[in-house]
Amino acid sequence: MTPPSETAAAEIEVEADFEELAEKKPWYIRTIEMARQQPLAASGFVIIIIMLLMAIFADLLTFFPSEDNDLEYMLAEPGTIHSDLELTFLLGADQFGRDLLTRIVYGARTALFVGFTCAIIGSTLGLILGVASAYFGGWFDLVVQRVVDVVMAFPLIILALAVVATLGPGTQNVIIAITIPFIPQCARVVRSNALAIREIPYVDAARALGFSNARIIMRHMVPNVMAPYLIMLTSFLGQAILLEASLSYLGMGVQEPTPAWGLMLQGGAEEFAESAPWVAIWPGVAISLAVFAFNLFGDGVRDTLDPKLRSR
């Protein structure tokens, strides 16, 4: 038995530890510190937040109808005032007389929805497939890896186009077409990380304790491959937005009248390029800015999570 005084001292020490933990700096200071360490990633994050807010509050931020044609104001110049609505076309109007700014704000909804859905579903399915492939090994691994080989032999856009050709255009099908090529990419990266983890004795220990395969995969292996998973996920975000814009530009993605940035460039942006350059410029700026922000953020996530790449 330890003397009571010693126990008390230990208790006080433990309490002090807790206090120290509780006294952790408030969240905003920690945020500022992180932003200092990763200024580029932080600025990307800020742009993403602004775009998210734009997408969520699109109805409150814009006053023009987003999908109704108004041929009277076809290709109206920036600054033109709509006489009935008493509103100004800040960035001008497109070839159907719709306010560009309104459609860009609503377009953020489409882009971010497609981007997040594809990236999250694609990388999560890839995570499960990759870990399972590494954990089970044997013929399961072999079959999965050959399928991954096949899918990865297709350039991204070709595969997405082939899937869209099968399913037909439309937002939902675009999401499927973009997600499918992401799955094997993530699975391959996660698998190589998971292979190393499988060799660590604690996985054997878990198996010896009689845990089910599903439990070992979900509770013991998946948490340890979170870094490559998050790196892949963030890198998919920008790619998905770019792919959606490309597919929509080809007329095989999101369909009119839904506002989507790539689609806005398709509708004759080149045809009117000379007389109404704003139609061709602003949606492209929106795409570039979104992808730029996600790439900056993704780079930051990679630098933080992958110590090998740090300070490069």
Next chain:
Amino acid sequence: MSKYILKRLLMLIPTLIGAAIFVFFLLRLVPGDVCELRLAGTGLYADPAEIALCQKNLGLDQPLIVQFFDFLWGYVVFDLGDSMWTGFPVVHEIGLRFELSLQVAIMATAVAVIIAIPLGVISAVKQDTWIDYVVRTFSIAGIAMPSFWLGILIILGLLISTQHFFGEPWMPPIDYVPIWEDPMRNLSQLIWPAVATGYRYSAVATRMTRSALLEVLREDYVRTARAKGLIEKIIINRHALKNSLLPVVTIIAIEFAFLMGGLVVTEQVFNLNGLGKLFVESVGAQDFNMTQQLVMLVVVIFVFTNLFVDVLYAWLDPRIRYS
């Protein structure tokens, strides 16, 4: 080494067969086919007997499994069949456009290499100075900017600047002439798409050059070179750059393979009659044979480039030995 290449070649066979199965059945999931589209595509009434005859002529009435083995057999006897839409042999249709796509891909690669390697080197040598930040922003922007939009901007810029300086707008020519017939006309058409795609491509390569060079510059042999008093220029050009270019070569080769089939969107912007446009057209026309042959062509280019890169790697860097 030859054993390794042979092994890799053998491993390509299941991948290629898998790709063939994948694309073949994916296309057949689409309701309707080229016959229905051609005869009743515009919403007109079409005689079912006529559709049936057309399907019979194209072999679309055969069971899927028979059609699939016909498709595979075509590779054995080197007969890729005809386009179901135009009726011309696939080889002929691809041959018409291959040259254009190849030329744009080569030119884009040249643009990318010319921009990427100097920029990447400067950025690494001047790490964390304003030059580095400018180069990094330039390259991140290149990755973010869709190349089809850059294409639109280039056209726009050409129209406006020629209008401004010469009094009348000028557009790049639309019809393709081979470079040996009329080099000026050929280049004035293809330089723009090459720049539009080359910028994105160079951005990827710049980043790779920078990070690879930074890594090599931290190695012991570079420190030794510095310690024995070599001037920085020689250290970089003769010692560091050679080793750091390995991953850059990989990126360049893989992007090149991608460009051969992946110019889909850029060709659309510049109205170029290349492989990418043919692909979009045959997908739209449900021309199964043309589409699957094009996909297989791209896949073959892709997997062989990957193999080529791995072999090149061993040749460039004698430390790498494949067993």
